[in-house]
Amino acid sequence: MAARTEPRPPAWWRTRRGQHRLVGYGFLLPDGLLMAVFVVLPILGAFYISFHDWSGIGDREWIGTQNYERLLDDTRFLDSLRITAIYTFTFVPLLFCLSLGLAILVNSGIRLTGVWRTAFFAPFMVSLVVASVIWGFMLQNPAGAVNAVIGMFGVDPQPWLGSTRLALVSVIMVGLWQGIGYSMILFLAGLQDIPRVYYEAARVDGAGGWRQFLSVTLPLLKRTSVFVLIISFISALQMFDEVFVLTQGGPAGATTTAVYYIYETAFRFLDLGYASALAIALFVVILIFSLIQLRIFREESHD
Numbered sequence: 308m309a310a311r312t313e314p315r316p317p318a319w320w321r322t323r324r325g326q327h328r329l330v331g332y333g334f335l336l337p338d339g340l341l342m343a344v345f346v347v348l349p350i351l352g353a354f355y356i357s358f359h360d361w362s363g364i365g366d367r368e369w370i371g372t373q374n375y376e377r378l379l380d381d382t383r384f385l386d387s388l389r390i391t392a393i394y395t396f397t398f399v400p401l402l403f404c405l406s407l408g409l410a411i412l413v414n415s416g417i418r419l420t421g422v423w424r425t426a427f428f429a430p431f432m433v434s435l436v437v438a439s440v441i442w443g444f445m446l447q448n449p450a451g452a453v454n455a456v457i458g459m460f461g462v463d464p465q466p467w468l469g470s471t472r473l474a475l476v477s478v479i480m481v482g483l484w485q486g487i488g489y490s491m492i493l494f495l496a497g498l499q500d501i502p503r504v505y506y507e508a509a510r511v512d513g514a515g516g517w518r519q520f521l522s523v524t525l526p527l528l529k530r531t532s533v534f535v536l537i538i539s540f541i542s543a544l545q546m547f548d549e550v551f552v553l554t555q556g557g558p559a560g561a562t563t564t565a566v567y568y569i570y571e572t573a574f575r576f577l578d579l580g581y582a583s584a585l586a587i588a589l590f591v592v593i594l595i596f597s598l599i600q601l602r603i604f605r606e607e608s609h610d
Contacts, residue, residue: 357583374584387568395543406490414498428488439552442481471561478549497531533604
């Protein structure tokens, strides 16, 4: 008598779980293709070009790792990284604190909440280039609107964009004006997801406003805070528009950030091979910062 054989299990794509997975892959496929074409391929192309000496016109010459060796001794690139770091570690904490404070204020039930929310978010809807042009007129010395306002309080006109001491401050100010509204909306969404029962329990235990903020608000906003910090860091490290419109890297290179230096190298000095190496180096720096932040917050969430 022949041995009885067990029926073979169906292929994974025939099961209900497999079909659900295929549907999910189908929804992801268009975004995956767009990312491959517009993100992955340009990164690979820049990595390939970084091993060449190329002006963007004519034939490319293979030079191996010379561009990467060159950037290690490039004092202008190192200075641009320093300026980018100063901007980032000033801009991001200010953006985080101000946007969180505004979100708490709007969420506190003040009158005309919708008007305030719209007013704070409106600058984000303005193109950053357009906003920078407007701020360029407002920061003119001595006839700009900002100098007119501070003149009402007896302060002398300041060379906001013409001083090595104030130019980067002006760029940070414009970035904050344009970016606070978006981060505020993210924090506001996070605050509205916190159940009110936690605050009621904290008040019953005698916790004041500051203790409620430290023990309830901040811990329950951790995921939102991680997202805001990561996108803020990435945005700050890639800052370009404000510098291009307001200062063109000046005065005396005081606002030449890493991305602006890469732009100058590629399109002003026509050294696309070296510019590609600089772009890859900056990409690695941003990736490392992002991974460090994710690791820190992941470890804190497990504690």
